[in-house]
Ligand SMILES: Nc1ncnc2c1ncn2[C@@H]1O[C@H](COP(=O)(O)OP(=O)(O)OP(=O)(O)O)[C@@H](O)[C@H]1O
């Protein structure tokens with residue numbers, strides 16, 4: 293509750309600091325305009341065309357519907373990975389043997405390109421929801437797992453001893469000593485997993501599904517509709533930016549206040 | 556001035572008894588045949604060269620290390636330990652760090668902050684510092700927070716591991732005063748580690764001198780003058796006298812004194828046993 297309140301309090305100044313970001317985005321827009329004028333609308337639609345197409349897709353409900361479908365898939369896979377990754381990672385972190393055994397496995401999982409998983413998932417789940425959900429899950433699980441494992445393994449024994457001599461009850465041990473430390477490792481992993489899940493789900497849908505943002509992008513491409521393609525891409529990027537800067541970044545600032553040296 | 560006068564029978568007031576304690580870390584002996592007793596109202600200082608096992612001994616006393624051999628009996632009600640490092644929780648503000656022990660005892664936030672604020676003033680922390688996180692404080696401020704954290708518990712036995720080593724002389728003097736006040740008011744027993752012989756001479760009733768490899772007690776000095784009557788001149792004089800002792804020089808691996816003793820040992824106010 294306290295967290296929410298101070299997050300809201302800092303929101304205006306945070307938003308104000310966004311002007312710099314907006315400026316650089318406008319520069320990118322200008323570059324986009326330049327390239328599309330050089331190579332023509334067929335190769336790269338002009339920004340205004342793309343936005344018109346965006347508006348059209350939004351008004352006839354295709355875009356929101358697709359976003360909801362895609363979002364549901366990404367979130368399902370992500371939540372699965374967050375839950376299992378955090379739980380198993382913490383367990384593995386508590387036991388030295390489990391940590392040693394799981395580390396190479398997770399390294400293999402991390403190194404495996406998502407597209408390889410996608411191929412397997414298409415074999416197993418076909419064009420169902422299972423394919424994107426599974427792909428998101430396997431691609432993000434190892435990141436979360438490693439974060440949880442590191443967090444649990446690096447709990448500071450000195451602080452632990454201090455807490456022992458102060459006779460902290462079990463509940464305070466957990467909430468005041470262990471969890472804040474573990475969370476400082478887990479949270480960045482969760483954030484990375486969230487960004488990753490959004491990209492993976494689009495890729496999976498593009499190749500495997502009939503609906504969702506990725507599939508719509510594939511359709512637009514097959515119609516050689518450059519404006520619509522760009523509109524979909526804009527939608528994907530906007531959503532990612534929105535989540536990152538309006539949701540995650542303010543939380544991160546609050547959660548990690550004790551870490552950063554305030555500027 | 557009270558410490559030796561109003562000493563009560565051992566059984567009522569609590570005591571810390573250490574007898575024949577030995578300790579090994581993976582095949583090397585760190586402590587050998589350690590024995591002493593600290594009673595309520597007494598201040599014991601543990602001095603000795605670096606690495607002789609002082610911290611190890613303290614951790615045996617506060618239960619962080621398991622006793623391997625010998626007897627340690629602690630009948631005090633509330634034992635509080637301060638470590639060689641501040642050991643503050645980096646994600647909690649100073650005030651929350653200070654009052655952590657009170658929180659563990661179930662105090663509500665208002666009461667513990669009130670008590671914390673009062674003590675913060677005594678250890679020389681500004682109210683504005685209390686809202687900061689540990690990484691925003693200097694080393695000396697951090698160790699004051701750590702000292703306040705143990706004093707807030709109102710213990711009857713204090714185990715201190717070099718509590719004043721990160722502080723400047725002015726602050727040291729202030730905190731010596733604070734510690735002695737608390738100690739006489741509450742009949743507090745203190746076992747403190749220090750590198751600084753002068754600090755030991757200023758504060759303690761008994762100095763345990765340790766020797767290394769393996770760590771053992773080479774000599775025990777008893778200071779007879781009450782701490783409240785020790786002025787600077789007396790402290791310098793006594794420290795100099797102690798430093799003349801061959802056993803002290805040997806334990807710190809100092810070369811033998813070059814000039815014949817400039818101090819007059821006839822007026823000394825201490826005695827020692829090996
Ligand atoms: N956990 C440990 N495992 C193995 N050896 C240890 C361990 N802790 C301490 N030692 C060894 O025990 C000896 C005594 O260490 P201790 O920390 O008690 O020294 P100290 O007297 O407190 O030194 P200082 O004054 O520098 O703090 C040292 O030689 C150290 O290397």
Ligand SMILES: [Mg+2]
Pocket residue numbers: 609610611639716
């Ligand atoms: Mg030590």
